[in-house]
Amino acid sequence: MSSFDELIKSMISGDRRALGKIITLMENDSSSSAYIIPRIHNLTGNAHIVGITGPPGSGKSSIVDKLVSCYRKDGLKVGVIAIDPTSPFTGGAILGDRIRMKQHYTDRDVFIRSMATRGNLGGLSEATGNTIKALDAFGKDVIIIETVGAGQVEVDIVKVADTVIVVSVPSMGDSVQTLKAGIMEIGDIFAVNKADIEGVEKCILEIRMMLELSEKKEGWIQPIIKTYGNKDEGANKLYEAIKEHNKYLIESGHNEKKRIIRGKTELVNILQNLFIRNLYKTISEEEMEELAKKIANREKDPYMIIEELIPRLKKFV
Ligand SMILES: Nc1nc2c(ncn2[C@@H]2O[C@H](COP(=O)(O)OP(=O)(O)OP(=O)(O)O)[C@@H](O)[C@H]2O)c(=O)[nH]1
Ligand SMILES: [Mg+2]
Secondary structure (H helix, E strand, O other), X not given: OOHHHHHHHHHHOOOHHHHHHHHHHHHHOHHHHHHHHHHHHHHOOOOEEEEEEEOOOOOHHHHHHHHHHHHHHOOOOEEXXXXXXXXXXXXXXXXXXXXXXXXXXXXXXXXXXXXEOOOOHXXXXXXXXXXXXXXXXXXXXXXXXXXXXXXXXXXXXXXXXXXXXXXXXXXXOHXXXXXXXXXXXXXXXEEEOOOOOOOHHHHHHHHHHHHHHOOOEOOEOOOXXXXXXXXXXXXXXXXXXXXXXXXXHHHHOHHHHHHHHHHHHHHHHHHHHHHHHHHHHHOOHHHHHHHHHHHHOOOOOHHHHHHXXXXXXXXXX
């Protein structure tokens, strides 16, 4: 039996250290994923995947901490993936998560994992997808993914999550406007956090107005819930709304549709990464630089170059 098989076996039997190792292996090296995923794929598809996104500092981790307590009260096993696009090297926000969720770090039925994006979106999606699979195969009932609402990542979350919570805070002013671009459509539930500070009703009104203008979800009215990340109040309502949304997904058959979208996303992500990796194996950084210079000084155009490169790229398409 290979050491990978041993590790997979240990993970399936509930060894948290093995789970951590497997996630690291898959994060660092795609060929590990190509070995591990086929051996765990059949054990996945049971967890409810919840995405939570919103501006930096809006209280996402504080809310996750409260939600984890709700799940644990019901005896459910929880996985948390905190994606940190802001500080790949300093680990600042990761440290913040550790402080925010510290009461759960010692709970054996809660597994918290932070991931830095390292500016690699495609890679992030592949790694996140594989981490979700590992947690799912490990037997987690729910997997919560926290991402800072910063561009593409928050829109991508919708492709991996069953239920998406969008967090906003009252004093955001213009930020509510920036939420508009794409984010209203992805939210299944809206949390107005820091509801203890002024302007909460105005914020709710603004969200409601924007929801009126955006595309409706068939058979689901997105609730707007006041939360207090620093107090227990509100978290229960949010928890109930998440359960309600899960019920709606199952009863309406949307769950199946989401699974198909997810399958497609997985395929595209893996293919994209495979292509990019092979591309860089085929063309050196120096050659890429030379080609880019030719485009810049109008010696050649990108399509012309690709035409020339195709014979070399053929072997992996
Ligand atoms: N007043 C008030 N402060 C809150 C509330 N919820 C969270 N905070 C505080 O807001 C700060 C940021 O909270 P986090 O939970 O770390 O926010 P986050 O969105 O996870 O932050 P990043 O992951 O860094 O984007 C912390 O100091 C919290 O204590 C709330 O409801 N009211
Ligand atoms: Mg956080």
